[in-house]
Amino acid sequence: MNRMSQSLILTLLGGAVLRITVLSTTYTDYVKPGFRPFLIAAGVVVLALGVIGLVQEWREGGHRDGPHDDGAHPDGAHGHDHSRVPRVAWLLCLPVFAIFLIAPAPLGAFAARSEEAPARPPVQPAEAYVPLAADKVTPMAIGEFIGRAWSDHKRTLSGKKVTLTGFVVRSAKKDRWYVARMQMSCCAADAIALKVAVLGAERPPDDTWVEVTGTWIAPKSGKIPNGTAAPELAADGVAEIPQPIEPYE
Amino acid sequence: MSDRTVADRSVELPPSGWGRRSAVAPVTPWTFGLIVILLILGQFLLVPLLTAPALQTWATVFVAICVQALPFLVFGVLLSAAITAFVPPSFWAKALPRHPYAAVPVAGAAGAVLPGCECASVPVASGLMARGVTPAAALAFLLASPAINPVVLVATAVAFPQQPLMVVSRFGASLIVAVLAGWIWLRLGRSDWLRIPSRPPASGSAWVAFRDAMRHDLLHAGGFLVVGGLTAATLNVMVPRTWLTTVAGVPVLSVIALGLLAVLLSICSEADAFVAASLTAFSPTAKLAFLVVGPMVDLKLIALQIGTFGRAFAARFVPLTFALGIVTSIAVGEVLL
Numbered sequence: 001m002n003r004m005s006q007s008l009i010l011t012l013l014g015g016a017v018l019r020i021t022v023l024s025t026t027y028t029d030y031v032k033p034g035f036r037p038f039l040i041a042a043g044v045v046v047l048a049l050g051v052i053g054l055v056q057e058w059r060e061g062g063h064r065d066g067p068h069d070d071g072a073h074p075d076g077a078h079g080h081d082h083s084r085v086p087r088v089a090w091l092l093c094l095p096v097f098a099i100f101l102i103a104p105a106p107l108g109a110f111a112a113r114s115e116e117a118p119a120r121p122p123v124q125p126a127e128a129y130v131p132l133a134a135d136k137v138t139p140m141a142i143g144e145f146i147g148r149a150w151s152d153h154k155r156t157l158s159g160k161k162v163t164l165t166g167f168v169v170r171s172a173k174k175d176r177w178y179v180a181r182m183q184m185s186c187c188a189a190d191a192i193a194l195k196v197a198v199l200g201a202e203r204p205p206d207d208t209w210v211e212v213t214g215t216w217i218a219p220k221s222g223k224i225p226n227g228t229a230a231p232e233l234a235a236d237g238v239a240e241i242p243q244p245i246e247p248y249e
Numbered sequence: 250m251s252d253r254t255v256a257d258r259s260v261e262l263p264p265s266g267w268g269r270r271s272a273v274a275p276v277t278p279w280t281f282g283l284i285v286i287l288l289i290l291g292q293f294l295l296v297p298l299l300t301a302p303a304l305q306t307w308a309t310v311f312v313a314i315c316v317q318a319l320p321f322l323v324f325g326v327l328l329s330a331a332i333t334a335f336v337p338p339s340f341w342a343k344a345l346p347r348h349p350y351a352a353v354p355v356a357g358a359a360g361a362v363l364p365g366c367e368c369a370s371v372p373v374a375s376g377l378m379a380r381g382v383t384p385a386a387a388l389a390f391l392l393a394s395p396a397i398n399p400v401v402l403v404a405t406a407v408a409f410p411q412q413p414l415m416v417v418s419r420f421g422a423s424l425i426v427a428v429l430a431g432w433i434w435l436r437l438g439r440s441d442w443l444r445i446p447s448r449p450p451a452s453g454s455a456w457v458a459f460r461d462a463m464r465h466d467l468l469h470a471g472g473f474l475v476v477g478g479l480t481a482a483t484l485n486v487m488v489p490r491t492w493l494t495t496v497a498g499v500p501v502l503s504v505i506a507l508g509l510l511a512v513l514l515s516i517c518s519e520a521d522a523f524v525a526a527s528l529t530a531f532s533p534t535a536k537l538a539f540l541v542v543g544p545m546v547d548l549k550l551i552a553l554q555i556g557t558f559g560r561a562f563a564a565r566f567v568p569l570t571f572a573l574g575i576v577t578s579i580a581v582g583e584v585l586l
Contacts, residue, residue: 006468008281013471017319030313038320045323049464054281088472088556095315095475100288101295104308111306111486185404186520188313189485192527 001089007053009092014047016096026099028246029106031187106247109169109206112180112193132160137213139163142181142194143249149216149231157216164196164233165244168208177203178230179212183249194249201235211239303486311482314549317517318368318474325369326466329376334459338381349383353431356386357424360394366517367395367544368474371553372466375446384443389431392570395518395544396423405540408522412533414585415540422541422581426573433569444559473556477549481515484548488513497530501579507535508575511543512551518544534582542574 020026021039031039098104129148132138140162148157169178176197184191198212217232299305345352363373374391378384395401397420409415496506507528516524521543525536546567555563 001468004281006464008284009468010464011281012284017316020316027316030309031317035317035320039316042320042323045327046319046467049460049467052460053464086469086472086556088476089468091472091475091479092468094479095312097288098308098312101291102299102304102308103292103296104305104312107306107309108302110302111309184520185408185523186517187317189310189317189481189514190516190520190524192524 001087003053004057006089007050007057009089010046010050011054012050012096013092014043014045014050016099017043018047020099025245026103028248029104029188032184032248033246106243107182107188107191108167109180111182111191112167112169112178112195129154129156131156132162134160137161137163139165141249142166142179142196143183145196145216145233146194146231155218158218159215161213161215161236162233163211163213165211165241166194166196166209168204168206168210169193169195170203170206171197175199176232177201179210179233181249182247188248191248195230197230197232198235198238199232201238204238204240209241209243211241213237213239307482307486310485311478314478314481314515315475318366318478318549319471321366321368321517322372322470322474323467325372326463326470328363328369329372329466330459330462332373332376333379333462334455336380341377341380341382345382345386349385349435350432352383352386353389353435354428356382357389357393357427357431360390360392360427361397361399363394363398366401366519367547367550368470368517368553370394371550371557372470375466375557378445383435384440384445385431385435385438388434388566389427392430392545393424393427396420396427396541401518401522401544404519405522408526412586415533415537418537418581418585419540421585422537422574422577423544425581426541426545426570426577429573429577430566430570433573434566438565442559442561442565444562446557469556470553473552474549476556477515477547477552480552481513481548484513493528494530497535500532503531503535504538504579504582505575507531507539508542508571508578511539512547512571514543515547515549516543532582533586534579537582537586538575538578541578542571545574546571 017039020030021036021043027036027039129144138160142164145157145162145164164179166179166181169180171177176199178195179198180193180195182188182191183194196212198214199217200214201212204210212233212235214233214235214237217234219232346355360370363369370391373394374387377387377390402416402420405419406413406416493506493510496502507525511521514521514524521540525539528536528539551563551567554566558566
């Protein structure tokens with residue numbers, strides 16, 4: 001692999017990283033929003049390495065042992081002491097192609113459905129949950145809703161109206177569907193699905209982003225089925241919304 | 250062993266596996282322009298077609314692994330290139346104990362100061378070896394640093410708010426595995442198994458050496474990172490996690506199962522504690538195995554190690570680390586958890 005191809009790959013890679021961090025917010029589909037400065041820094045370093053290489057290559061043109069060789073290549077073969085990069089480096093083009101040509105969307109119903117048993121969100125101590133207003137609708141993260149439904153012995157959810165934002169996932173059972181959100185701690189590879197079962201409303205198509213307003217249905221037995229079933233919500237209204245900028249919780 | 254390293258560096262031979270020169274026709278600026286035009290056109294032509302949910306999910310996980318690892322890889326490569334270009338070999342001779350058996354635990358404990366995940370530690374360890382640090386000590390550093398640095402320990406404490414002992418166990422078990430693996434390598438390892446990355450002597454300015462080392466390491470390690478990302482994304486999408494819960498109740502088997510899951514998922518060590526906490530069906534010891542094995546053995550790390558140190562090395566070192574990780578987790582879990 002010659003220096004030109006090396007510089008080419010680095011330029012493409014750095015360009016792609018900057019494309020999804022500086023020019024758009026696509027990077028939030030893959031990693032935590034807090035990653036942005038690190039990604040920009042890494043993208044700039046990679047792009048700079050590639051561009052410097054390209055410029056050197058261009059300035060040296062055809063003549064191989066030009067004065068721009070900087071004496072870094074004592075073996076006389078221009079640029080080949082470090083060109084012993086195996087062909088595996090070409091694989092670095094794959095993420096670039098995936099970003100531009102597939103433009104992968106944030107994880108949705110396909111990923112959430114394949115994980116049948118609902119994962120349990122990190123449990124907050126009960127004091128972390130403030131009492132909810134009785135007279136108005138509270139917007140709430142799905143993780144918090146599940147946390148309150150499962151681990152809160154004061155039952156702060158009972159009779160309170162809440163609004164949950166997420167995408168639609170169908171269920172095997174006829175009478176319900178799920179409003180779900182993926183929760184990630186670092187990148188999409190570690191995302192787990194948080195799901196709340198919605199009862200009493202028509203199911204929009206899979207992956208539609210919705211705001212569901214409704215009330216928690218307390219489990220019939222007094223015992224809270226911690227971690228074994230998705231909590232249930234009796235829906236009053238379902239509104240379709242555009243995909244939020246931060247698709248993960 | 251360190252003598253051998255120095256000798257290696259003075260000889261300008263490339264390591265055997267790196268030498269195959271590409272037979273492809275040289276890439277010209279025209280090729281570059283063509284690829285960029287194809288990418289821009291392809292955005293309009295292909296994006297509406299490639300929408301199958303399975304492909305999209307796979308691509309999301311694949312891109313996420315690569316994107317997430319890139320800053321750490323660049324940081325590790327920067328550090329490694331700086332070590333080879335600016336730190337004289339005599340520094341390491343003074344900083345580490347002369348006796349190799351004493352150098353291993355010191356290097357392992359030094360891993361606590363490099364805040365990064367496992368993608369950063371492979372290039373740094375290879376840079377250390379290239380500078381004459383005893384391979385076993387560099388390996389102890391390689392294993393310890395992604396697991397016991399402050400960022401990872403704080404993340405673990407946040408993920409297990411009710412179990413402060415989980416942090417202690419993770420720190421202890423990871424350091425024990427790193428030191429044991431280093432000592433075993435020192436005792437039984439043969440130098441021809443390990444391909445120590447050689448660096449051409451910097452005859453030009455240190456900056457040129459720095460830039461060239463970075464460029465080489467980035468392309469080389471980056472290529473293998475993509476191999477790891479491809480396999481991890483494929484398994485992540487194809488293997489349903491429900492298969493796991495069937496073994497959750499079995500004592501030793503559940504520990505091994507979570508150890509294997511950590512290898513397959515290849516999650517960044519700064520995030521794995523949150524995933525471990527979500528595996529509620531499993532015993533604390535099994536979760537500890539997930540946390541100990543994950544930063545030391547996983548698919549993208551195996552790919553990086555094969556690329557950097559050679560197949561003969563990885564074929565011996567990976568099973569050794571995995572077995573040590575499982576056994577130590579069970580032992581530490583018995584005592585502390």
